[in-house]
Amino acid sequence: MTAEQIYSLGMSQIGVVFFLASFRIHLQVQHRQSLLLLQLLFFFDSLSWLFYVWQDQPLTLFLSCVTSCINVWLVLAFAMRRAGSTVKWPLIICGMLLHAGYYSYFAIQGMQAYVLHGQTLFSTLAIAPVCWLFWFKKQPRTFSDQLYVGAMLVWLLVCGSRSVLLLFAPEWLFSSLLVTQVIWPGVMVAYGIFAITSYMEETELKLKGEALHDPLTGLLNRRGMLESIRACLSYLQRKQQHAALLMIDLDFFKKINDAHGHDVGDLVLVEVADALALQLRESDVLARFGGEEFLLFLPQTSTEQAKLVAERLLAAVNALQLAVLAQSAQKLSISIGIANFGPDYDFASQLKRADQALYRAKDLGRCRIEIASE
The missing domain is CATH 1.20.1070 (Rhopdopsin 7-helix transmembrane proteins)
Structure with missing residues:
Protein backbone atom coordinates (compact mmCIF):
# COMPACT_ATOMS: atom_id res chain seq x y z
CA MET A 1 0.00 0.00 0.00
CA HIS A 213 -34.10 22.19 42.28
CA ASP A 214 -37.42 20.96 43.58
CA PRO A 215 -38.90 18.65 40.92
CA LEU A 216 -42.51 19.65 41.63
CA THR A 217 -42.39 23.45 41.57
CA GLY A 218 -39.14 23.97 39.65
CA LEU A 219 -37.92 26.25 42.44
CA LEU A 220 -34.54 25.90 44.10
CA ASN A 221 -34.39 23.51 47.02
CA ARG A 222 -32.60 24.32 50.28
CA ARG A 223 -29.22 23.25 48.94
CA GLY A 224 -29.80 25.21 45.75
CA MET A 225 -30.62 28.34 47.72
CA LEU A 226 -27.49 28.00 49.84
CA GLU A 227 -25.31 27.71 46.73
CA SER A 228 -27.15 30.56 45.04
CA ILE A 229 -26.84 33.11 47.86
CA ARG A 230 -23.45 32.17 49.34
CA ALA A 231 -21.49 34.66 47.24
CA CYS A 232 -24.21 37.31 47.68
CA LEU A 233 -24.10 36.99 51.47
CA SER A 234 -20.32 37.41 51.48
CA TYR A 235 -20.67 40.57 49.38
CA LEU A 236 -23.43 41.98 51.62
CA GLN A 237 -21.36 41.27 54.72
CA ARG A 238 -18.33 43.09 53.28
CA LYS A 239 -20.50 46.09 52.38
CA GLN A 240 -22.57 45.81 55.58
CA GLN A 241 -25.79 45.92 53.58
CA HIS A 242 -29.13 44.56 54.72
CA ALA A 243 -30.85 41.43 53.48
CA ALA A 244 -33.97 39.62 54.61
CA LEU A 245 -34.97 35.98 54.90
CA LEU A 246 -38.66 35.08 54.76
CA MET A 247 -39.99 31.72 55.92
CA ILE A 248 -43.37 31.07 54.28
CA ASP A 249 -45.86 28.35 55.22
CA LEU A 250 -49.03 27.44 53.35
CA ASP A 251 -51.81 27.43 55.95
CA PHE A 252 -53.90 24.29 56.54
CA PHE A 253 -52.20 22.41 53.72
CA LYS A 254 -52.81 19.06 55.43
CA LYS A 255 -56.55 19.69 55.26
CA ILE A 256 -56.29 20.25 51.50
CA ASN A 257 -54.40 16.98 51.06
CA ASP A 258 -56.83 15.05 53.25
CA ALA A 259 -59.93 16.49 51.57
CA HIS A 260 -58.84 16.52 47.93
CA GLY A 261 -55.88 14.14 47.64
CA HIS A 262 -52.19 14.59 47.02
CA ASP A 263 -52.60 15.40 43.32
CA VAL A 264 -54.64 18.48 44.19
CA GLY A 265 -52.18 19.29 46.96
CA ASP A 266 -49.33 19.21 44.46
CA LEU A 267 -51.26 21.48 42.10
CA VAL A 268 -51.89 23.95 44.94
CA LEU A 269 -48.17 24.02 45.78
CA VAL A 270 -47.29 24.76 42.15
CA GLU A 271 -49.88 27.55 41.90
CA VAL A 272 -48.73 29.12 45.16
CA ALA A 273 -45.08 28.93 44.05
CA ASP A 274 -45.97 30.68 40.78
CA ALA A 275 -47.98 33.35 42.61
CA LEU A 276 -45.07 34.07 44.95
CA ALA A 277 -42.53 34.21 42.12
CA LEU A 278 -44.59 36.78 40.21
CA GLN A 279 -44.20 39.28 43.07
CA LEU A 280 -40.40 39.17 43.19
CA ARG A 281 -37.42 40.94 41.66
CA GLU A 282 -34.87 39.12 39.52
CA SER A 283 -32.34 39.39 42.33
CA ASP A 284 -34.65 37.72 44.88
CA VAL A 285 -34.20 33.99 45.50
CA LEU A 286 -37.22 31.80 46.16
CA ALA A 287 -36.89 28.15 47.21
CA ARG A 288 -39.13 25.34 48.33
CA PHE A 289 -37.83 24.48 51.78
CA GLY A 290 -39.83 21.28 52.08
CA GLY A 291 -43.43 20.17 52.32
CA GLU A 292 -45.62 23.27 52.25
CA GLU A 293 -42.83 25.65 53.33
CA PHE A 294 -41.02 28.14 51.11
CA LEU A 295 -37.93 30.22 51.75
CA LEU A 296 -37.31 33.67 50.26
CA PHE A 297 -34.03 35.60 50.28
CA LEU A 298 -34.26 39.35 49.60
CA PRO A 299 -30.85 40.99 49.06
CA GLN A 300 -30.34 44.68 49.88
CA THR A 301 -33.68 44.76 51.70
CA SER A 302 -34.42 46.30 55.08
CA THR A 303 -36.90 44.86 57.57
CA GLU A 304 -39.50 47.47 56.60
CA GLN A 305 -39.07 46.73 52.90
CA ALA A 306 -39.25 42.98 53.57
CA LYS A 307 -42.55 43.49 55.37
CA LEU A 308 -43.96 45.31 52.32
CA VAL A 309 -42.89 42.40 50.12
CA ALA A 310 -44.47 39.95 52.57
CA GLU A 311 -47.74 41.88 52.43
CA ARG A 312 -47.75 41.60 48.63
CA LEU A 313 -47.13 37.86 48.87
CA LEU A 314 -49.93 37.47 51.40
CA ALA A 315 -52.36 39.33 49.13
CA ALA A 316 -51.28 37.38 46.02
CA VAL A 317 -51.96 34.01 47.65
CA ASN A 318 -55.24 35.21 49.17
CA ALA A 319 -56.36 36.25 45.69
CA LEU A 320 -55.75 32.81 44.19
CA GLN A 321 -58.90 31.08 42.99
CA LEU A 322 -58.28 27.50 41.94
CA ALA A 323 -60.90 25.46 40.09
CA VAL A 324 -59.92 22.34 42.04
CA LEU A 325 -60.95 24.09 45.27
CA ALA A 326 -64.11 25.69 43.86
CA GLN A 327 -66.40 23.33 45.78
CA SER A 328 -64.53 23.94 49.01
CA ALA A 329 -65.09 26.83 51.38
CA GLN A 330 -61.40 26.83 52.24
CA LYS A 331 -59.38 29.84 51.07
CA LEU A 332 -55.66 29.74 50.44
CA SER A 333 -53.47 31.75 52.77
CA ILE A 334 -49.89 31.85 54.01
CA SER A 335 -48.07 32.75 57.19
CA ILE A 336 -44.70 34.50 57.01
CA GLY A 337 -41.79 34.90 59.41
CA ILE A 338 -39.13 37.53 58.66
CA ALA A 339 -35.52 37.68 59.84
CA ASN A 340 -33.03 40.36 58.82
CA PHE A 341 -29.34 39.84 58.05
CA GLY A 342 -26.90 42.31 59.56
CA PRO A 343 -24.75 42.48 61.54
CA ASP A 344 -25.15 38.68 61.75
CA TYR A 345 -24.83 37.14 58.26
CA ASP A 346 -24.90 33.51 59.33
CA PHE A 347 -27.55 31.76 57.25
CA ALA A 348 -28.31 29.01 59.79
CA SER A 349 -28.95 31.43 62.65
CA GLN A 350 -31.17 33.70 60.52
CA LEU A 351 -33.06 30.67 59.27
CA LYS A 352 -33.76 29.69 62.87
CA ARG A 353 -34.98 33.22 63.69
CA ALA A 354 -37.25 33.30 60.62
CA ASP A 355 -38.63 29.88 61.57
CA GLN A 356 -39.38 31.08 65.10
CA ALA A 357 -41.16 34.14 63.71
CA LEU A 358 -43.18 31.89 61.40
CA TYR A 359 -44.31 29.68 64.26
CA ARG A 360 -45.35 32.78 66.17
CA ALA A 361 -47.45 33.86 63.18
CA LYS A 362 -49.12 30.45 63.10
CA ASP A 363 -49.75 30.48 66.85
CA LEU A 364 -51.38 33.91 66.55
CA GLY A 365 -53.94 32.72 64.03
CA ARG A 366 -52.13 32.27 60.69
CA CYS A 367 -52.51 34.39 57.52
CA ARG A 368 -50.22 37.00 59.04
CA ILE A 369 -46.66 38.32 59.12
CA GLU A 370 -44.33 38.24 62.10
CA ILE A 371 -40.85 39.76 62.37
CA ALA A 372 -38.13 38.04 64.37
CA SER A 373 -37.15 39.87 67.52
CA GLU A 374 -33.71 41.44 67.58
Whole structure:
Protein backbone atom coordinates (compact mmCIF):
# COMPACT_ATOMS: atom_id res chain seq x y z
CA MET A 1 0.00 0.00 0.00
CA THR A 2 1.11 3.56 -0.67
CA ALA A 3 1.56 6.15 2.08
CA GLU A 4 -1.63 7.89 0.91
CA GLN A 5 -3.61 4.65 1.14
CA ILE A 6 -2.29 3.98 4.65
CA TYR A 7 -3.23 7.56 5.62
CA SER A 8 -6.77 7.14 4.26
CA LEU A 9 -7.17 3.81 6.03
CA GLY A 10 -6.05 5.41 9.30
CA MET A 11 -8.60 8.19 8.89
CA SER A 12 -11.28 5.58 8.25
CA GLN A 13 -10.33 3.82 11.48
CA ILE A 14 -10.72 7.09 13.42
CA GLY A 15 -14.27 7.34 12.09
CA VAL A 16 -14.98 3.75 13.14
CA VAL A 17 -13.73 4.46 16.67
CA PHE A 18 -16.06 7.46 17.06
CA PHE A 19 -18.93 5.55 15.47
CA LEU A 20 -18.56 2.77 18.04
CA ALA A 21 -17.95 5.22 20.91
CA SER A 22 -21.20 7.04 20.13
CA PHE A 23 -23.16 3.90 21.07
CA ARG A 24 -21.93 4.29 24.64
CA ILE A 25 -23.97 7.48 25.02
CA HIS A 26 -27.30 6.92 26.76
CA LEU A 27 -29.76 9.77 26.35
CA GLN A 28 -33.37 10.73 26.90
CA VAL A 29 -35.80 10.36 24.01
CA GLN A 30 -35.61 14.01 22.89
CA HIS A 31 -31.88 13.70 22.13
CA ARG A 32 -31.92 10.35 20.34
CA GLN A 33 -32.47 11.79 16.87
CA SER A 34 -29.40 14.01 17.15
CA LEU A 35 -27.38 11.03 18.41
CA LEU A 36 -28.54 8.93 15.45
CA LEU A 37 -27.43 11.71 13.09
CA LEU A 38 -24.06 11.84 14.85
CA GLN A 39 -23.66 8.08 14.42
CA LEU A 40 -24.58 8.31 10.74
CA LEU A 41 -22.13 11.11 10.04
CA PHE A 42 -19.33 9.15 11.73
CA PHE A 43 -20.31 6.10 9.65
CA PHE A 44 -20.28 7.97 6.33
CA ASP A 45 -17.08 9.80 7.21
CA SER A 46 -15.36 6.48 7.89
CA LEU A 47 -16.83 4.98 4.72
CA SER A 48 -15.66 7.88 2.54
CA TRP A 49 -12.07 7.46 3.70
CA LEU A 50 -12.27 3.69 3.22
CA PHE A 51 -13.44 4.09 -0.38
CA TYR A 52 -10.70 6.68 -0.93
CA VAL A 53 -8.09 3.99 -0.29
CA TRP A 54 -8.88 2.83 -3.85
CA GLN A 55 -9.25 6.27 -5.42
CA ASP A 56 -7.63 5.07 -8.64
CA GLN A 57 -10.83 3.14 -9.43
CA PRO A 58 -13.69 5.32 -10.79
CA LEU A 59 -16.40 3.47 -8.86
CA THR A 60 -14.72 3.67 -5.45
CA LEU A 61 -13.70 7.29 -6.11
CA PHE A 62 -17.33 8.09 -6.91
CA LEU A 63 -18.51 6.33 -3.75
CA SER A 64 -15.87 8.17 -1.71
CA CYS A 65 -17.08 11.52 -3.06
CA VAL A 66 -20.75 10.75 -2.43
CA THR A 67 -20.27 9.45 1.13
CA SER A 68 -17.99 12.39 1.93
CA CYS A 69 -20.68 14.84 0.84
CA ILE A 70 -23.35 12.98 2.81
CA ASN A 71 -21.11 13.31 5.88
CA VAL A 72 -20.72 17.08 5.42
CA TRP A 73 -24.46 17.73 5.19
CA LEU A 74 -25.26 15.33 8.02
CA VAL A 75 -23.06 17.56 10.18
CA LEU A 76 -25.51 20.39 9.46
CA ALA A 77 -28.52 18.16 10.17
CA PHE A 78 -26.90 17.11 13.45
CA ALA A 79 -26.32 20.75 14.40
CA MET A 80 -29.95 21.61 13.69
CA ARG A 81 -31.17 18.89 16.06
CA ARG A 82 -28.60 19.77 18.74
CA ALA A 83 -29.80 23.38 18.59
CA GLY A 84 -33.38 22.21 19.14
CA SER A 85 -34.50 23.04 15.60
CA THR A 86 -36.37 20.87 13.13
CA VAL A 87 -34.07 19.34 10.52
CA LYS A 88 -34.83 20.97 7.17
CA TRP A 89 -34.48 17.80 5.13
CA PRO A 90 -35.30 19.33 1.71
CA LEU A 91 -32.39 21.76 2.22
CA ILE A 92 -30.08 19.00 3.48
CA ILE A 93 -30.90 16.60 0.64
CA CYS A 94 -30.61 19.35 -1.98
CA GLY A 95 -27.19 20.28 -0.59
CA MET A 96 -26.09 16.64 -0.59
CA LEU A 97 -27.14 16.08 -4.21
CA LEU A 98 -25.56 19.27 -5.57
CA HIS A 99 -22.38 18.72 -3.58
CA ALA A 100 -22.08 15.04 -4.52
CA GLY A 101 -22.78 15.71 -8.19
CA TYR A 102 -20.23 18.51 -8.43
CA TYR A 103 -17.54 16.79 -6.37
CA SER A 104 -17.77 13.35 -8.00
CA TYR A 105 -17.84 14.73 -11.56
CA PHE A 106 -14.74 16.89 -11.26
CA ALA A 107 -12.89 14.34 -9.10
CA ILE A 108 -13.40 11.60 -11.70
CA GLN A 109 -12.35 14.03 -14.44
CA GLY A 110 -9.17 14.75 -12.48
CA MET A 111 -9.86 18.51 -12.38
CA GLN A 112 -8.41 19.15 -8.93
CA ALA A 113 -8.70 22.94 -9.07
CA TYR A 114 -12.48 22.68 -9.43
CA VAL A 115 -12.54 20.03 -6.72
CA LEU A 116 -10.72 22.27 -4.22
CA HIS A 117 -12.83 25.35 -4.97
CA GLY A 118 -16.02 23.30 -4.84
CA GLN A 119 -15.10 21.78 -1.51
CA THR A 120 -14.48 25.26 -0.11
CA LEU A 121 -17.83 26.54 -1.38
CA PHE A 122 -19.97 23.62 -0.23
CA SER A 123 -18.14 23.20 3.08
CA THR A 124 -18.76 26.87 3.84
CA LEU A 125 -22.45 26.55 2.96
CA ALA A 126 -22.83 23.58 5.32
CA ILE A 127 -20.36 24.25 8.14
CA ALA A 128 -20.80 28.02 8.65
CA PRO A 129 -24.43 27.47 9.77
CA VAL A 130 -23.19 24.69 12.07
CA CYS A 131 -20.96 27.20 13.87
CA TRP A 132 -23.82 29.69 14.16
CA LEU A 133 -26.25 27.07 15.49
CA PHE A 134 -23.88 25.76 18.13
CA TRP A 135 -22.75 29.22 19.26
CA PHE A 136 -25.97 31.23 19.18
CA LYS A 137 -28.91 28.80 19.20
CA LYS A 138 -27.98 25.74 21.25
CA GLN A 139 -28.96 25.85 24.91
CA PRO A 140 -27.18 25.18 27.12
CA ARG A 141 -23.96 26.00 25.27
CA THR A 142 -21.30 23.93 26.97
CA PHE A 143 -17.53 24.35 26.86
CA SER A 144 -17.39 21.32 24.56
CA ASP A 145 -19.77 23.12 22.18
CA GLN A 146 -17.40 26.07 22.03
CA LEU A 147 -14.48 23.75 21.26
CA TYR A 148 -16.62 22.01 18.65
CA VAL A 149 -17.20 25.35 16.94
CA GLY A 150 -13.44 25.92 17.03
CA ALA A 151 -12.87 22.60 15.24
CA MET A 152 -15.47 23.55 12.62
CA LEU A 153 -13.77 26.91 12.04
CA VAL A 154 -10.43 25.14 11.53
CA TRP A 155 -12.22 22.93 8.98
CA LEU A 156 -13.33 26.04 7.08
CA LEU A 157 -9.89 27.62 7.41
CA VAL A 158 -8.19 24.56 5.93
CA CYS A 159 -10.57 24.46 2.96
CA GLY A 160 -10.42 28.20 2.40
CA SER A 161 -6.63 28.41 2.60
CA ARG A 162 -6.23 25.78 -0.14
CA SER A 163 -8.48 27.74 -2.49
CA VAL A 164 -6.65 30.99 -1.76
CA LEU A 165 -3.25 29.39 -2.35
CA LEU A 166 -4.47 27.82 -5.59
CA LEU A 167 -5.54 31.24 -6.84
CA PHE A 168 -2.68 33.43 -5.65
CA ALA A 169 0.27 31.19 -4.81
CA PRO A 170 -0.10 27.84 -6.60
CA GLU A 171 3.56 27.04 -5.98
CA TRP A 172 2.72 26.74 -2.28
CA LEU A 173 -0.27 24.46 -2.82
CA PHE A 174 1.64 21.18 -2.53
CA SER A 175 3.12 22.28 0.80
CA SER A 176 -0.33 23.30 2.03
CA LEU A 177 -1.71 19.88 1.13
CA LEU A 178 0.99 18.27 3.25
CA VAL A 179 0.11 20.58 6.14
CA THR A 180 -3.57 19.72 5.63
CA GLN A 181 -2.79 16.03 5.97
CA VAL A 182 -1.18 16.78 9.32
CA ILE A 183 -4.02 19.03 10.54
CA TRP A 184 -7.00 17.06 9.25
CA PRO A 185 -6.75 14.08 11.65
CA GLY A 186 -6.69 16.60 14.51
CA VAL A 187 -9.82 18.30 13.17
CA MET A 188 -11.59 14.96 12.80
CA VAL A 189 -10.61 13.84 16.31
CA ALA A 190 -11.55 17.23 17.79
CA TYR A 191 -15.04 17.44 16.33
CA GLY A 192 -15.66 13.79 17.22
CA ILE A 193 -14.55 14.12 20.83
CA PHE A 194 -16.30 17.43 21.48
CA ALA A 195 -19.55 16.26 19.86
CA ILE A 196 -19.59 13.33 22.30
CA THR A 197 -18.39 15.23 25.40
CA SER A 198 -21.06 17.87 24.77
CA TYR A 199 -23.70 15.24 25.58
CA MET A 200 -21.77 14.28 28.71
CA GLU A 201 -21.54 17.90 29.89
CA GLU A 202 -25.26 18.42 29.29
CA THR A 203 -26.05 15.33 31.37
CA GLU A 204 -23.79 16.62 34.14
CA LEU A 205 -25.52 20.02 34.09
CA LYS A 206 -28.93 18.34 34.14
CA LEU A 207 -28.02 16.17 37.13
CA LYS A 208 -26.61 19.18 38.95
CA GLY A 209 -29.76 21.15 38.22
CA GLU A 210 -31.94 18.32 39.50
CA ALA A 211 -29.87 18.17 42.69
CA LEU A 212 -30.45 21.89 43.30
CA HIS A 213 -34.10 22.19 42.28
CA ASP A 214 -37.42 20.96 43.58
CA PRO A 215 -38.90 18.65 40.92
CA LEU A 216 -42.51 19.65 41.63
CA THR A 217 -42.39 23.45 41.57
CA GLY A 218 -39.14 23.97 39.65
CA LEU A 219 -37.92 26.25 42.44
CA LEU A 220 -34.54 25.90 44.10
CA ASN A 221 -34.39 23.51 47.02
CA ARG A 222 -32.60 24.32 50.28
CA ARG A 223 -29.22 23.25 48.94
CA GLY A 224 -29.80 25.21 45.75
CA MET A 225 -30.62 28.34 47.72
CA LEU A 226 -27.49 28.00 49.84
CA GLU A 227 -25.31 27.71 46.73
CA SER A 228 -27.15 30.56 45.04
CA ILE A 229 -26.84 33.11 47.86
CA ARG A 230 -23.45 32.17 49.34
CA ALA A 231 -21.49 34.66 47.24
CA CYS A 232 -24.21 37.31 47.68
CA LEU A 233 -24.10 36.99 51.47
CA SER A 234 -20.32 37.41 51.48
CA TYR A 235 -20.67 40.57 49.38
CA LEU A 236 -23.43 41.98 51.62
CA GLN A 237 -21.36 41.27 54.72
CA ARG A 238 -18.33 43.09 53.28
CA LYS A 239 -20.50 46.09 52.38
CA GLN A 240 -22.57 45.81 55.58
CA GLN A 241 -25.79 45.92 53.58
CA HIS A 242 -29.13 44.56 54.72
CA ALA A 243 -30.85 41.43 53.48
CA ALA A 244 -33.97 39.62 54.61
CA LEU A 245 -34.97 35.98 54.90
CA LEU A 246 -38.66 35.08 54.76
CA MET A 247 -39.99 31.72 55.92
CA ILE A 248 -43.37 31.07 54.28
CA ASP A 249 -45.86 28.35 55.22
CA LEU A 250 -49.03 27.44 53.35
CA ASP A 251 -51.81 27.43 55.95
CA PHE A 252 -53.90 24.29 56.54
CA PHE A 253 -52.20 22.41 53.72
CA LYS A 254 -52.81 19.06 55.43
CA LYS A 255 -56.55 19.69 55.26
CA ILE A 256 -56.29 20.25 51.50
CA ASN A 257 -54.40 16.98 51.06
CA ASP A 258 -56.83 15.05 53.25
CA ALA A 259 -59.93 16.49 51.57
CA HIS A 260 -58.84 16.52 47.93
CA GLY A 261 -55.88 14.14 47.64
CA HIS A 262 -52.19 14.59 47.02
CA ASP A 263 -52.60 15.40 43.32
CA VAL A 264 -54.64 18.48 44.19
CA GLY A 265 -52.18 19.29 46.96
CA ASP A 266 -49.33 19.21 44.46
CA LEU A 267 -51.26 21.48 42.10
CA VAL A 268 -51.89 23.95 44.94
CA LEU A 269 -48.17 24.02 45.78
CA VAL A 270 -47.29 24.76 42.15
CA GLU A 271 -49.88 27.55 41.90
CA VAL A 272 -48.73 29.12 45.16
CA ALA A 273 -45.08 28.93 44.05
CA ASP A 274 -45.97 30.68 40.78
CA ALA A 275 -47.98 33.35 42.61
CA LEU A 276 -45.07 34.07 44.95
CA ALA A 277 -42.53 34.21 42.12
CA LEU A 278 -44.59 36.78 40.21
CA GLN A 279 -44.20 39.28 43.07
CA LEU A 280 -40.40 39.17 43.19
CA ARG A 281 -37.42 40.94 41.66
CA GLU A 282 -34.87 39.12 39.52
CA SER A 283 -32.34 39.39 42.33
CA ASP A 284 -34.65 37.72 44.88
CA VAL A 285 -34.20 33.99 45.50
CA LEU A 286 -37.22 31.80 46.16
CA ALA A 287 -36.89 28.15 47.21
CA ARG A 288 -39.13 25.34 48.33
CA PHE A 289 -37.83 24.48 51.78
CA GLY A 290 -39.83 21.28 52.08
CA GLY A 291 -43.43 20.17 52.32
CA GLU A 292 -45.62 23.27 52.25
CA GLU A 293 -42.83 25.65 53.33
CA PHE A 294 -41.02 28.14 51.11
CA LEU A 295 -37.93 30.22 51.75
CA LEU A 296 -37.31 33.67 50.26
CA PHE A 297 -34.03 35.60 50.28
CA LEU A 298 -34.26 39.35 49.60
CA PRO A 299 -30.85 40.99 49.06
CA GLN A 300 -30.34 44.68 49.88
CA THR A 301 -33.68 44.76 51.70
CA SER A 302 -34.42 46.30 55.08
CA THR A 303 -36.90 44.86 57.57
CA GLU A 304 -39.50 47.47 56.60
CA GLN A 305 -39.07 46.73 52.90
CA ALA A 306 -39.25 42.98 53.57
CA LYS A 307 -42.55 43.49 55.37
CA LEU A 308 -43.96 45.31 52.32
CA VAL A 309 -42.89 42.40 50.12
CA ALA A 310 -44.47 39.95 52.57
CA GLU A 311 -47.74 41.88 52.43
CA ARG A 312 -47.75 41.60 48.63
CA LEU A 313 -47.13 37.86 48.87
CA LEU A 314 -49.93 37.47 51.40
CA ALA A 315 -52.36 39.33 49.13
CA ALA A 316 -51.28 37.38 46.02
CA VAL A 317 -51.96 34.01 47.65
CA ASN A 318 -55.24 35.21 49.17
CA ALA A 319 -56.36 36.25 45.69
CA LEU A 320 -55.75 32.81 44.19
CA GLN A 321 -58.90 31.08 42.99
CA LEU A 322 -58.28 27.50 41.94
CA ALA A 323 -60.90 25.46 40.09
CA VAL A 324 -59.92 22.34 42.04
CA LEU A 325 -60.95 24.09 45.27
CA ALA A 326 -64.11 25.69 43.86
CA GLN A 327 -66.40 23.33 45.78
CA SER A 328 -64.53 23.94 49.01
CA ALA A 329 -65.09 26.83 51.38
CA GLN A 330 -61.40 26.83 52.24
CA LYS A 331 -59.38 29.84 51.07
CA LEU A 332 -55.66 29.74 50.44
CA SER A 333 -53.47 31.75 52.77
CA ILE A 334 -49.89 31.85 54.01
CA SER A 335 -48.07 32.75 57.19
CA ILE A 336 -44.70 34.50 57.01
CA GLY A 337 -41.79 34.90 59.41
CA ILE A 338 -39.13 37.53 58.66
CA ALA A 339 -35.52 37.68 59.84
CA ASN A 340 -33.03 40.36 58.82
CA PHE A 341 -29.34 39.84 58.05
CA GLY A 342 -26.90 42.31 59.56
CA PRO A 343 -24.75 42.48 61.54
CA ASP A 344 -25.15 38.68 61.75
CA TYR A 345 -24.83 37.14 58.26
CA ASP A 346 -24.90 33.51 59.33
CA PHE A 347 -27.55 31.76 57.25
CA ALA A 348 -28.31 29.01 59.79
CA SER A 349 -28.95 31.43 62.65
CA GLN A 350 -31.17 33.70 60.52
CA LEU A 351 -33.06 30.67 59.27
CA LYS A 352 -33.76 29.69 62.87
CA ARG A 353 -34.98 33.22 63.69
CA ALA A 354 -37.25 33.30 60.62
CA ASP A 355 -38.63 29.88 61.57
CA GLN A 356 -39.38 31.08 65.10
CA ALA A 357 -41.16 34.14 63.71
CA LEU A 358 -43.18 31.89 61.40
CA TYR A 359 -44.31 29.68 64.26
CA ARG A 360 -45.35 32.78 66.17
CA ALA A 361 -47.45 33.86 63.18
CA LYS A 362 -49.12 30.45 63.10
CA ASP A 363 -49.75 30.48 66.85
CA LEU A 364 -51.38 33.91 66.55
CA GLY A 365 -53.94 32.72 64.03
CA ARG A 366 -52.13 32.27 60.69
CA CYS A 367 -52.51 34.39 57.52
CA ARG A 368 -50.22 37.00 59.04
CA ILE A 369 -46.66 38.32 59.12
CA GLU A 370 -44.33 38.24 62.10
CA ILE A 371 -40.85 39.76 62.37
CA ALA A 372 -38.13 38.04 64.37
CA SER A 373 -37.15 39.87 67.52
CA GLU A 374 -33.71 41.44 67.58
